[in-house]
Amino acid sequence: MRFLDLAETSAAVAATSGRKAKVELLADALRRLEPGEIAPGSAYLAGELRQRQTGVGYASLRERPAPAAEPTLTVAAVDALIAEISVVAGAGSQARRRELVAALFGAATADEQRLLVGLFSGELRQGAQAGLLADAIAKAAEVPLTAVRRALLLSGDLKQVAVAALTAGAAALAEIHLRVGTPLTPMLAQSASDVGAALLATGMPATVDVKLDGIRIQVHRSGDDVAVFTRSLDDITARMPEVVEAVRKLPLREVVLDGEAITLDASGRPRPFQETSSRAATRGAAARRKSATAPEAPGAAAGPADQLALVPFFFDILHLDGVDLLDEPGHVRWQALADALPPELIVGRTTVTSEEEAAAAFAAALAAGQEGVVIKAAEAPYDVGRRGSAWVKVKPRHTLDLVVLAVEWGHGRRKGWLSNLHLGARDPGTGGFVMLGKTFKGLTDELLRWQTARFQELATGDDGWVVRVRPEQVVEIAFDGVQTSPRYPGGVALRFARVLRYRDDKPAAEADTIDTVRAIGGHATPETSATPDKNATTEESATPD
Incomplete structure (x- = not known):
């Protein structure tokens, strides 16, 4: 063809x-x-x-x-x-x-x-x-x-x-069945603004799981063979010896587990997601030659990313010793998980019968340094590859008013429209703007049409790929967090940035500052600026669900 x-x-x-x-x-x-x-x-x-x-x-x-x-x-x-x-x-x-x-x-x-x-x-x-x-x-x-x-x-x-x-x-x-060793597309969670909205979707009673800010993992074991996969079905077994060893120690013959791997500090609190991502990405041959044993306590002493242990926590079980559990209701699977695994390997979870109980569980998760909660319908099967109403995640949302520094021409359905926004925060020291990353998320067709016309009015240069614009247009951006980034001059980037609305009522001089951004992420002002990478995309690699 x-x-x-x-x-x-x-x-x-x-x-x-x-x-x-x-x-x-x-x-x-x-x-x-x-x-x-x-x-x-x-x-x-x-x-x-x-x-x-x-x-x-x-x-x-x-x-x-x-x-x-x-x-x-x-x-x-x-x-x-x-x-x-x-x-x-x-x-x-x-x-x-x-x-x-x-x-x-x-x-x-x-x-x-x-x-x-x-x-x-x-x-x-x-x-x-x-x-x-x-x-x-x-x-x-x-x-x-x-x-x-x-x-x-x-x-x-x-x-x-x-x-x-x-x-x-x-x-x-x-002839296509669940096969231990072959990863399945994981069940995903939709989002809600608060626990009340989540409970409307799941109903009550419901199960509230702590939402870890780690890397989604699916672990398959058959005998002594253990394989670890990401949510995108990539095999990362060699990068996670602690996870392999923890699952290999279980008194089971065959199992498929769904969970997260995360780095913890000495007190058991989660380290930043970026450290987990870096640790999983850089675990090399030298590390694999070491004894791959699970930590005796949850986590390891804080230190460089390549010295931190990855700790697995599981929240679902899809197969156990020859029996598929995908079509069983959640409460049956979770009981099987509790019977098969020790408590220290299972994510924190609570059964709630009221919005007040769910709100208390959400507050407790945030107080423990976790990302939020996932509220789950107890009767729902494991809906492979779907993002339905049976699982609903609730996280606190951050917003910033930023300035558009440049825009990229779109492709495919967005061909002919200016799409991917380069976002900048105000630098009060220089009067200029510091780039924080890019996003094309949250843009409706109406917004795409509007911003294409608007940024062509503000254009100072167009190389056919990127249109540079006068830094005048303020846009309100929602995001999940701030992480260290060597790609951008300010040393930080936004995670999961998406457009909420344009702020025509606000001049660029009143946009949020780079100091505000760093404070949200708990980052100190870097001593040196990194060189921005024009080709870098929004900081979303190895993202969790």
Whole structure:
């Protein structure tokens, strides 16, 4: 199949508003894929690359060659080239990767280049999320939608489901079961502004879990074999020897556990999320040569990130010694968890029958230094891969009035609109502004239209990728926290920043200061400023649910 056909389908889906019409377009494209193209082709239609890591950054995408006049690429050829790019390593790898990227983009037409940019950047917003692809797979393969959805939930792999359905039909989908060692897409929580709103969704009685500010982990054990996966299904077993050892010590044969890994100080209070993330990312071969034993007390003495122990806490159990528990109600799973694990490995949880009890649990979690709570319906099954009303997270919300310093042109559905905002806080010492990060979240179509016109009025330069603007427009930003960042001049960045509203009533001179931002995060003023990275995205890597 021509890669151009997928690019045209992607553009058509982005331009189509109706769900049924989107499904028809996607199903037609899926039917035309050759068997060997189904895996990469279905991933492209979902806005993803089959390869999770490619090493291709924004700079490479910005400095691409002129598009080809005629289409020559096939889906299989594109997949092969990207696969080659993803495994480049060693001496001269940067130059070799640039050559391969240039070759790929040089062979692509303008429409194909637009699709490739969206795929590599992860910003292909065409409205073809996994739910729509599941519908399209069912239609293209002429199999029941329920069979596709169930297989997708259990495998966590849209590509595998597409291949099974389109090559072997319903029988192949029925063979997809929960398999110990194969990660499942985790159940997610929606958000509520307070515990009262959360309880309206879950009902009462409800279970209130402490929400840890750690890394979501799914741990699979079969005999002595233990594997640890992230919420995005990446295998991080080698980085978490303490977690492996803690689960290996349990008197169990087979188990699949859902939880969080977090770093704690000597008193048992959580360290900042960034330290947990850094510790998980930098645990190397030298650390793995050490004895990987779980700490005797919760946590370890505070120190550099690579010296902190990661402590696991679990809040759900999906499989136990040959028995799947996914479809059991929450209270059954949680009792099985309590029977199988010692209390020190289970997240703090409380059963509540009133809003007052839930509010007290929320206050206690915050007082203990935790991120908030997750309120859960006790009768709900484990809804793999879904963000429904059975789990509702409640966290305190911070807001700041910041100034827009620049805006990036959007891709995919946002093509032609100014989208990604560069955010700055006022520096009272210099009278200038200090960049804190970027966000394109919280922007409605109405806001996108408005800000495109507004920032073109304020533009001082446009390189085709980023529009620099006069620092005059104030925007109210909600965020979950502040963390240290070497990417930006102020040494800090916002976590989960999203737009609430524009403040036309407020001049830039009254925006919040960098000192206010640092105070929220408990950060001292850095002695030296870091050099900002123009290609850095909002600080959201390794984020928890």
